Amino acid sequence: MKKHNTTEQFTLFMTDTEPEVLKENTTSDPVELVSFRELVPEIKDTGYLTHAIFAYPAKFIPQIVRYAINTYTKEGDWIVDPFAGSGTVGVEAYLCKRNAVLLDLNLLLNHIMPLKIYSGKDRLNEADLCKLLEGMQESRHQFTPAWSNVAYWYAPEMLEVLSRYWGFINNTDGGVYATVIKSALLKVSKRFSYTEDRTPKLAKSKRKLKVIEELLKENWREQLDEMLYSLSLKTLKSLNDFVMHTQQHQNEVAPEIHWQGGVDSSYATVPRECDALITSPPYLQAQEYIRSTKMDLFWLGHTEEEIRELSRLEIPYRKADRMIQTETLDKVREMLTRNDLHKRLDSYFCHTVNALENSMKQLKRNAAACIFVGNPRIDGITVELWRILAEYFTERGFVFEKVYEDRIKTRKLFGARKNKNPDGMKSEFLLILRKNF
Numbered sequence: 001m002k003k004h005n006t007t008e009q010f011t012l013f014m015t016d017t018e019p020e021v022l023k024e025n026t027t028s029d030p031v032e033l034v035s036f037r038e039l040v041p042e043i044k045d046t047g048y049l050t051h052a053i054f055a056y057p058a059k060f061i062p063q064i065v066r067y068a069i070n071t072y073t074k075e076g077d078w079i080v081d082p083f084a085g086s087g088t089v090g091v092e093a094y095l096c097k098r099n100a101v102l103l104d105l106n107l108l109l110n111h112i113m114p115l116k117i118y119s120g121k122d123r124l125n126e127a128d129l130c131k132l133l134e135g136m137q138e139s140r141h142q143f144t145p146a147w148s149n150v151a152y153w154y155a156p157e158m159l160e161v162l163s164r165y166w167g168f169i170n171n172t173d174g175g176v177y178a179t180v181i182k183s184a185l186l187k188v189s190k191r192f193s194y195t196e197d198r199t200p201k202l203a204k205s206k207r208k209l210k211v212i213e214e215l216l217k218e219n220w221r222e223q224l225d226e227m228l229y230s231l232s233l234k235t236l237k238s239l240n241d242f243v244m245h246t247q248q249h250q251n252e253v254a255p256e257i258h259w260q261g262g263v264d265s266s267y268a269t270v271p272r273e274c275d276a277l278i279t280s281p282p283y284l285q286a287q288e289y290i291r292s293t294k295m296d297l298f299w300l301g302h303t304e305e306e307i308r309e310l311s312r313l314e315i316p317y318r319k320a321d322r323m324i325q326t327e328t329l330d331k332v333r334e335m336l337t338r339n340d341l342h343k344r345l346d347s348y349f350c351h352t353v354n355a356l357e358n359s360m361k362q363l364k365r366n367a368a369a370c371i372f373v374g375n376p377r378i379d380g381i382t383v384e385l386w387r388i389l390a391e392y393f394t395e396r397g398f399v400f401e402k403v404y405e406d407r408i409k410t411r412k413l414f415g416a417r418k419n420k421n422p423d424g425m426k427s428e429f430l431l432i433l434r435k436n437f
């Protein structure tokens, strides 16, 4: 494995096999420079099989998860992810014959997982899907999201068509085919709205208003149907590829993947003992996962009240109820002058650590906690998340094993927005802690 001196910040000294105690090495850092894409050459495309069916901000690349699974778990193990997002850990766990417990505040997880780990025995066929899609044209049902503002986001004629399509799909017993179409309808409902689909958050833009204006002058109905058909067929193909790929499981006991969206991991109890934690906590700022997926949640039938409640619980947009202190975090606090940023920092660490601690309590002795974080900047100050978490957990008996540094090349954070440097990050880090008690 490649080792490298990162001249700006780190000096490397770790060997592959030697676990180190962080406290003993305060001047030099045990960072191992890697490229997870290169370490896992068997995954050639980050969107392979079912990974790309749903857009989600700041997804894990599957190579990181696969590397952690291969290195720190064995077949039949249980993995916990308290910030499961779009379920990357669940998909990789399933493919590698591991079981998983997935939790996330975002209710989207409950809609995503049945497709992403589709475990039907037979291949799905295009003809059945197309029959259902054709039926939509004759829809007599109407579904309008319970969203007081919905008319603000759509041209009336587009909203009418979308409402009929959703009405049809919510009232059919098309089974997995209906679920496939719903996943496509989510993307179509965003594309044919005024929200800017180049950024994750719900926001009107001049560009998008113009796009819709132009579409209305054209054959937009045909374009909408075309998009719906091609996305549905693409998803069907992903599911069939997944079925083919997992056929080897079919004479064995299938891995168990349990998921629960709508859970505040900061206060949740993980329902069982696990052999590893693999997770990527929310970013320190500027992500707003609930706001980013609000339109999807409304179309999927969630209410304003539910969504408001979720936004209130999102890290780091809520009050801290205890102060996390570590050497590095306290240094950041000393440098930070803005009061609002102090509050955000306190909230971030309080609730992120709570959630990690809840899961890590359920780890068995010798289990690894693999935590993937960035190195965000806040008011020009770099916050070394991995170091702060390592300091916090080694104080509480965990052993620091190593930290991998993966330089960000071009990470697609959402849609067309290629963000090489979210939160000012240059690298991302996979921190490995070991529970030896």
Ligand SMILES: C[S@@+](CC[C@H](N)C(=O)[O-])C[C@H]1O[C@@H](n2cnc3c(N)ncnc32)[C@H](O)[C@@H]1O
Binding pocket: 056, 057, 058, 059, 060, 061, 082, 083, 084, 085, 086, 087, 088, 089, 103, 104, 105, 106, 263, 264, 265, 266, 279, 280, 281, 282, 283, 289, 290, 313, 314, 315, 351, 355
């Ligand atoms: C970096 S994303 C995880 C992405 C995930 N690894 C994936 O591949 O899709 C962080 C997640 O933390 C979730 N989150 C934020 N606050 C939370 C809370 N209080 N409890 C549980 N999850 C929370 C967000 O909804 C988001 O999905």
